[in-house]
Amino acid sequence: MEIPTEALERLVAFRRELHRWPELGFQERETSRRVCEQLDALGVEYVTGLAGTGVVAWLRGARGGGAGSVGLRADMDALPLEEHSGVDYASRNPGCMHACGHDGHTTMLLGAIEYLQRHNDFDGTVHFVFQPAEEGVGGGKAMVADGLFSRFPMGEIYALHNAPGLPVGRFGVIPGPIMAGGDRIDITIHGQGGHGGMNPHGCIDPVRIAAELIQKAHTIVSREVDPLSPAVLSICAIQSGSLAGFNVIPHTATLAGTMRFLDRATAERLRSSLRALCASLEQYYGARIELAIDDTFAVTVNDSEATETGIAVIRDSFGDEALQPDHQPSMGSEDFAFMLEACRGAYVHVGAGDETHTHGLHSQQYDFNDRIIPHGVRLLSGLARESLARQAG
Incomplete structure (x- = not known):
């Protein structure tokens, strides 16, 4: 032809x-x-x-x-x-x-x-x-x-x-x-802002919580998912505070990312592990964490x-x-x-x-x-x- x-x-x-x-x-x-x-x-x-x-x-x-x-x-x-x-x-x-x-x-x-x-x-x-x-x-x-x-x-x-x-x-x-299935992740951490020099101990710092959440979320695939089942979890964006407000602890932090998987069991394991992580950080720090998982793509x-x-x-x-x-x-x-x-x-x-x-x-x-x-x-x-x-x- x-x-x-x-x-x-x-x-x-x-x-x-x-x-x-x-x-x-x-x-x-x-x-x-x-x-x-x-x-x-x-x-x-x-x-x-x-x-x-x-x-x-x-x-x-x-x-x-x-x-x-x-x-x-x-x-x-x-x-x-x-x-x-x-x-x-x-x-x-x-x-x-x-x-x-x-x-x-x-x-x-x-x-x-x-x-x-x-x-x-x-x-x-x-x-x-x-x-x-x-x-x-x-x-x-x-x-x-x-x-x-x-x-x-x-x-x-x-x-x-x-x-x-x-x-x-x-x-x-x-x-x-x-091609993998894909979820969109949106997380909002509601803390309590304040002065980063005078009163950090009186705040619930959403930036600190976000940093810990990102670090731990990126271990979910390596420690919570079957290593023979391909999976990806990536937190790709974070917004909180202002660079001009270098000494201001903000009230909120928002994060966004994606999870990818090739089967439903792995998808559910990723979702349940991320929910558990958010719940544990919420309880430990006294923050309020909103997690939204949108199943954007099927496999x-x-x-x-x-x-x-x-x-x-x-x-x-x-x-x-x-x-x-x-x-x-x-x-x-x-x-x-x-x-x-x-x-x-x-x-x-x-x-x-x-x-x-x-x-x-x-x-x-x-x-x-x-x-x-x-x-x-x-x-x-x-x-x-x-x-x-x-x-x-």
């Missing part, structure tokens, strides 16, 4: 235009409009408005509507970062950039639509899901709640993500957990049969050597997990690393590698065709 040069140049130009105008989760109005503009040009049917800014398009094969159906999903949102990539198509929206490659994923899915429209000798229906708000704000869950699978029944659904840690030409897919679990479909497509389309041996789950999270809870399917990592693309995801220097657009188009198109063929039996 080859993408014509003219078509590839068009896709690259479209991707870079999306990159210039990134939008945060549930705010992707201009991105959705641009997607719909491309769908109109192709004459493809679609609906808008799922989860606010989501778009779902579909194609029926020339061999008949069939009973089979498959979904292909791409995410559209950007991150709240100031771009430092130095590319001439850098973000023109201050404080917002495509630092995870969702501009590339959206472009790949549009390329797959165009390819499958030209090569429509399949039986069944392919649904193309343009999802908003993947970056921790619940777009996948919202699309499912908004009737994605009841309005558009699918036998399977697939998604991909560029992976700068894999070389271009390599693909990673495994059955079972491939992304690949169906075994869908994974076999992915492996077959990678080998057929790119060769046996393209399949990354001993691929490991990532402790990053992905809200495609909620779609996989509702519909069987698989998630594939697409190698994007080369000598000019060395920055990782969520870096202010990151830029999507346009070299892999044809890889994504071939992979998505192949997954759709192979899935429908297998569903037909």
Whole structure:
């Protein structure tokens, strides 16, 4: 399968235009409009408005509507970062950039639509899901709640993500957990402020408590969790007092962080241990500690049969050597997990690393590698065709 040069140049130009105008989760109005503009040009049917800014398009094969159906999903949102990539198509929206490659994923899915429209000798229906708000704000869950699978029944659904840690030409897919579940942690410590020189003994110092909480929280994984079960607990932010008030003990301290896990038992162990830690510090210091745990992401679990479909497509389309041996789950999270809870399917990592693309995801220097657009188009198109063929039996 080859993408014509003219078509590839068009896709690259479209991707870079999306990159210039990134939008945060549930705010992707201009991105959705641009997607719909491309769908109109192709004459493809679609609906808008799922989860606010989501778009779902579909194609029926020339061999008949069939009973089979498959979904292909791409995410559209950007991150709240100031771009430092130095590319001439850098973000023109201050404080917002495509630092995870969702501009590339959206472009790949549009390329797959165009390819499958030209090569429509399949039986069944392919649904193309343009999802908003993947970056921790619940777009996948919202699309499912908004009737994605009841309005558009699918036998399977697939998604991909560029992976700068894999070389271009390599693909990673495994059955079972491939991306971690993730919780957001928010902690507020309510103490009693005062003078740091005259009266520290009469205060309940939230900074002191926060320091102890951080130190002890970072031992939970090493001492409370089964060492054979991957887990991460990171307190990533703390705010308390003012640097100008160097001698003022503040009243409160707030902390935020994340927990990651690959199974429910580990998730519950992390949560219960952190709750116990907060309760013990609260009692010892006489403070009041509020702990909120938001289960932002479920574990992304690949169906075994869908994974076999992915492996077959990678080998057929790119060769046996393209399949990354001993691929490991990532402790990053992905809200495609909620779609996989509702519909069987698989998630594939697409190698994007080369000598000019060395920055990782969520870096202010990151830029999507346009070299892999044809890889994504071939992979998505192949997954759709192979899935429908297998569903037909």
